[in-house]
Amino acid sequence: MAGAISHHALASTQSYRWSAQSSRFEKRTGNVRWVHQGTRCSVGRKLGFVCTSGSQQPSVVEPFQLPSDANSDHTPKKSSESALILIRHGESLWNEKNLFTGCVDVPLTPKGVEEAIEAGKRICNIPIDMIYTSSLIRAQMTAMLAMMQHRRKKIPIIMHNESEQAHRWSQIYSEETKKQSIPVITAWQLNERMYGELQGLNKQETADRFGNEQVHEWRRSYDIPPPNGESLEMCAERAVAYFKEQIVPQLVAGKNVMVAAHGNSLRSIIMHLDKLTSQEVISLELSTGIPMLYIFKEGKFIRRGSPVGPSEASVYAYTRTLAKYRQKLDSMVS
Numbered sequence: 379m380a381g382a383i384s385h386h387a388l389a390s391t392q393s394y395r396w397s398a399q400s401s402r403f404e405k406r407t408g409n410v411r412w413v414h415q416g417t418r419c420s421v422g423r424k425l426g427f428v429c430t431s432g433s434q435q436p437s438v439v440e441p442f443q444l445p446s447d448a449n450s451d452h453t454p455k456k457s458s459e460s461a462l463i464l465i466r467h468g469e470s471l472w473n474e475k476n477l478f479t480g481c482v483d484v485p486l487t488p489k490g491v492e493e494a495i496e497a498g499k500r501i502c503n504i505p506i507d508m509i510y511t512s513s514l515i516r517a518q519m520t521a522m523l524a525m526m527q528h529r530r531k532k533i534p535i536i537m538h539n540e541s542e543q544a545h546r547w548s549q550i551y552s553e554e555t556k557k558q559s560i561p562v563i564t565a566w567q568l569n570e571r572m573y574g575e576l577q578g579l580n581k582q583e584t585a586d587r588f589g590n591e592q593v594h595e596w597r598r599s600y601d602i603p604p605p606n607g608e609s610l611e612m613c614a615e616r617a618v619a620y621f622k623e624q625i626v627p628q629l630v631a632g633k634n635v636m637v638a639a640h641g642n643s644l645r646s647i648i649m650h651l652d653k654l655t656s657q658e659v660i661s662l663e664l665s666t667g668i669p670m671l672y673i674f675k676e677g678k679f680i681r682r683g684s685p686v687g688p689s690e691a692s693v694y695a696y697t698r699t700l701a702k703y704r705q706k707l708d709s710m711v712s
């Protein structure tokens with residue numbers, strides 16, 4: 379039953395608890411709100427995650443092959459279980475100015491840099507084998523800054539496959555060095571939705587001009603595109619297709635993957651993972667710089683919220699492998 383759920387999460391250092399009495403998550407912090415409806419939790423504004431039913435309570439699952447040494451490479455396992463971390467980039471300069479950004483390539487603000495570093499601290503105990511980012515610098519900065527916090531200290535390295543020459547010129551000729559690195563794949567398919575003629579316009583001024591309702595429809599509806607831009611549905615056609623074709627096979631192979639992308643490209647992926655309807659996705663909002671963890675197990679994605687901090691126990695108890703990996707890291711330090 380839904381009342382059995384107790385999840386920790388999300389957008390701040392506080393934890394949130396499911397209340398059986400009120401049938402909803404009761405705490406609200408900053409711009410995060412959770413609303414529960416029925417056994418499948420839906421989505422309030424600034425969603426941290428969609429909660430799960432009682433059958434998906436945090437659990438320690440059967441072990442599979444553990445990394446024998448956390449200092450060694452995190453060898454992908456023949457397992458049906460792996461971790462997926464989704465993270466929206468930290469605040470960008472145009473988020474700060476409240477401008478429609480879409481595919482315009484703007485960097486993070488100092489606050490966005492802080493958010494990325496903070497996000498990295500939260501996931502610093504989770505082994506990551508591969509990173510996918512969009513082709514936009516705000517997502518790439520976020521991924522890199524977050525990885526700088528990882529306790530394992532592997533180096534994220536961007537794979538340059540844009541031409542045969544770029545690929546050849548970036549070869550690494552040391553297996554040992556390769557083992558100490560994490561491949562970063564950049565893909566335009568994970569870019570923010572193209573906002574068309576709204577790109578560069580102020581969101582408030584646009585709402586004043588066209589009305590709140592119209593602008594909300596452009597920003598959050600599933601199938602209504604902004605003028606000459608992409609609807610969420612159009613964005614999903616490329617982002618979800620890429621996710622299924624390129625990222626899922628890595629998870630199936632037992633690799634742990636981080637995806638650093640954007641509000642709307644991630645909304646479309648979360649809509650797919652959580653099987654949200656086109657109505658439900660309207661109220662799905664993602665905060666900047668908040669990592670969300672899914673466990674991929676036996677072909678299913680199980681939402682596990684966000685590590686509140688590096689020392690939080692619950693996320694690492696979701697699978698025995700994550701717990702063991704963290705123990706190894708702890709023992710290396712002590």
Ligand SMILES: O=C(O)[C@@H](CO)OP(=O)(O)O
Nearest residue numbers: 477478479480570597641
């Ligand atoms: O401007 C954008 O590109 C996006 C994300 O910042 O805005 P919105 O939240 O309105 O989809």
